[in-house]
Amino acid sequence: MPIPPRPTSNQPSLPQSIDATQAMLSDENYICDRALATLVYLALTLKRPVFLEGEAGVGKTELAKTLAKALGRDLIRLQCYEGLDAASAVYEWNFAAQMIALRAAGEGGLDEDALFSDKYLIRRPLLEAMQPHENGPPILLIDEIDRTDEPFEAFLLEALSDYQVTIPELGTIKAPEPPIVILTSNRTREVHDALKRRCLYHWVDYPSFEREFDILQARAPEASETLSREVVAFVQSLREADLFKNPGVAETIDWAKCLVALDAVALSPEVIADTLGAVLKYQDDIAKLAGSEATRILDTARARLATQ
Amino acid sequence: MIRANGILPPQGRLSRNIIYFVRTLRRAGVPVGPAQTLGAIRAVEAAGFTERRDFFFTLRACLVSRAEHLDVFERVFSMFWRDPEFIETMIQTMLPMIQTQNAPKAPKTAEQRAAEAMLEGAPPPAQPDVEDAREEVELDAEFSLSANEKLQSMDFEQMSNGEMAEAKQAIAQMRLPIKPIRNRRLTPSHSGSRIDARATLRGAMRTGGEILKLPRKTQGHRNPDLVALCDISGSMSTYSRLFMHFLHSVSLAKGQGWAQVHSFTFGTRLTNITRSLSQRDPDAALKTVGQLAKDWDGGTRIGESLADFNKNWSRRVLSRGAVVLLVTDGLERQDPEELSREARRLRLSSRQVIWLNPLMRWDGFSPQAAGIRALLPHVDSFHSCHSLNALRDLTEALSSGGSGEKQRLMAML
Known part of the structure; x- marks a missing residue:
């Protein structure tokens, strides 16, 4: 059943230093700070899972996608939700096909091994990640782990410490080489310490002005430099205003793209009022910015730009 | 002692220093296990030891697993890797017992400031054994609190007289049942x-x-989570203390209907007391609560406290269909508009908001105060909590799912 891994000579090799890691990520338009680059380098070298925690829209999921692209590996994504169980995370039997096989076999019955064989096995993300892959060990993204419940966390603990899963009918399946595991959490609840301490932990914060500007230039190159500067300065000032939900980097990029689509060359209170929905997602926050408040924040942002 | 076989030499200064560093971290309140220490030594080996910032990030990635520990880590790091011996003096000053037996030299002013920084991240001094605590509670409280804090902090001795003790015993038996919610x-x-x-x-x-x-x-x-927000301002003083006991018994009783209990106090500012209440001994738990919340018996800023909760905590504790227990008399001194707005936000992000109000003890209670008028429309049910009987009624009301006195009071608005 296992496919022998093919020679992976044409695969990009793992970066050999922290600098190389940072360069590799920025080549794929993922601009990150030294701390995150260190973490990624360690994860690749020591083969340990990464646990990224932070507000929505700061680039946690994006890191996994970028790594998959940069290393030429397959990306396997497990989106977590409440009630996620082994049947949707690890494997499931194809019952309909098994039923038909049983009926077709008729009186003689069917051998158990034949019924519970690879042919009827549906692989879900975790099992998929434990299988050999042509492109080398895959990137396993376990997204929004805080959405599941404690029992699944405990289950994951086992899967992530030994990189193996057990299927009662088939036995234990162990990954030939551990996958690169990235877990993300929006911290809508505390994930248990036992899981966190098996991972390399990083709190992904909102970036500084310069870094966010670099990110925007990399991700939305169609926006002019003046517009990008203004957008970033405005969003940075927004995060200082007392909002219910601060806009993330994803919102900054979205907004810049919206402004480009509207042919805006610079921010003005009218343009802001028309496109605020791309940045703020709560009615209370939008109402707060109606009228003079937006103008005030725009002025603060411009003043900040002038001093830089 | 941790043996780091085959990697950095166990006798090597660096691995030894990392181990000392981990010990210091633990004393500063960052829980780090031996496996993480080994991981850190391996990681330092893998990352190389060329740049100070890489060394910092490497250790941080391996040793810290909570956002709130990042600050402590940074401070301990900058101090430790400057002068490890200095840390030893710090540890001496951090441990009150050592301090009394063997008083160290008075630190110089710069060290003093660093000491304060270190102490900010440190857990409160270790609790004495239960038997000792009963006799020495006075002495211990005096010992660990500064004069100014003691004035503002909670006066636990008053609770320990006859009637109160009986009430507390009754409260310790109480449970707060809730209907389980559908799981996927x-x-x-x-x-x-x-x-x-x-x-x-x-x-x-x-x-x-x-x-x-x-x-x-x-x-x-x-089972749903329970989030309790308890007013500890002057007007609530007797009730909030007893309610702390109630919360303590509810938080500790496992398997009685709540998945997790998160507790907060507010007067002029919001304090998360969940971890303090998780200590088994009620006296020890309530003592740390008293130390943690600095605004006992002060004024009330309900609107602002709710805003603080909505902004910084609601997404972290209310996401899984939590039930909110709001314990306050609703006597808001600030803007009722803000209170109304924040109460509405709280209602929208929780499964159910239950308001407990001790003012309900008067038969002729009517919703006149601006704060009460602002809050009432945004709660699901309204109950009194002024006596043991009222608390018992509450547990019944919660299991049957009624809205308490809300309808009657809404009619009087």
Whole structure:
């Protein structure tokens, strides 16, 4: 059943230093700070899972996608939700096909091994990640782990410490080489310490002005430099205003793209009022910015730009 | 002592220093296990030891697993890797018992400032044994609190007289039952609505491929979280203390209906007291609560405190269908507009908001105060909590799911 891994000579090799890691990520338009680059380098070298925690829209999921692209590996994504169980995370039997096989076999019955064989096995993300892959060990993204419940966390603990899963009918399946595991959490609840301490932990914060500007230039190159500067300065000032939900980097990029689509060359209170929905997602926050408040924040942002 | 076989030499200064560093971290309140220490030594080896910032990030990635520990880590790091011996002096000053037995030299002013920084991240001094605590509670409180804090902090001695003790005992027996909520996870059930295909096939294998019965499964149930927001301002003083006891017994009683209990106090500012209440000994737990919340018996800023909760905590503790227990008299001194707005936001992000108000003890209570008028429309149910009987009624009301006195009071608005 296992496919022998093919020679992976044409695969990009793992970066050999922290600098190389940072360069590799920025080549794929993922601009990150030294701390995150260190973490990624360690994860690749020591083969340990990464646990990224932070507000929505700061680039946690994006890191996994970028790594998959940069290393030429397959990306396997497990989106977590409440009630996620082994049947949707690890494997499931194809019952309909098994039923038909049983009926077709008729009186003689069917051998158990034949019924519970690879042919009827549906692989879900975790099992998929434990299988050999042509492109080398895959990137396993376990997204929004805080959405599941404690029992699944405990289950994951086992899967992530030994990189193996057990299927009662088939036995234990162990990954030939551990996958690169990235877990993300929006911290809508505390994930248990036992899981966190098996991972390399990083709190992904909102970036500084310069870094966010670099990110925007990399991700939305169609926006002019003046517009990008203004957008970033405005969003940075927004995060200082007392909002219910601060806009993330994803919102900054979205907004810049919206402004480009509207042919805006610079921010003005009218343009802001028309496109605020791309940045703020709560009615209370939008109402707060109606009228003079937006103008005030725009002025603060411009003043900040002038001093830089 | 940790042996780091085959990697950095165990006698090497660096691995030894990392181990000392981990010990210091632990004393500063960052829980780090031996496995993490080993991981850190391996990681330092992998990352190389060329740049100070890389060394910092490497250790941080391995040793810190909570956002709130990042600050402590940074401070301990900058101090430790400057002068490890200095840390030893710090540890001496951090441990009150050592301090009394063997008083160290008075630190110089710069060290003093660093000491304060270190102490900010440190846990409160270790609790003495339970037997000792009963006798020495006065002495200990005096010992660990500064004069100014003691004035503002809670006066626990007053609670320890006859009637109060009885009340506390009764409260310790109390439970707060709640209806479990539907879970999305499926569990086996005889009368379930869906067929459990996996169990069916397994059953069929036993009978040579013949399906004799169809095992079923259905949606399970799980317990919701409880979030208690307790007003500890001057006007609430007696009730808030007793309610702390109530919360303590509810937080500790496992398997009685709540998945997790998060507790907060507010007067002029919001304080998360969940971790303090998780200590088993009620006296020790309430003492740390008293130290943690600095605004006992002060003024009230309900609106601002709710805003603080909505902004910084609601997304972290209310996301899984939590029930909110709001304990306040609703006597808001600030803007009722803000209170109304924040109460509405709280209602929208929680499953149910239950308001407990000790003012309800008067028969002629009517919602006149601006704060009460602002808050009342945004709660699901309204109950009194001024006596043991009222608390007992509350547990009944919660299990039957009524809205308490809300309808009657809404009619009087």
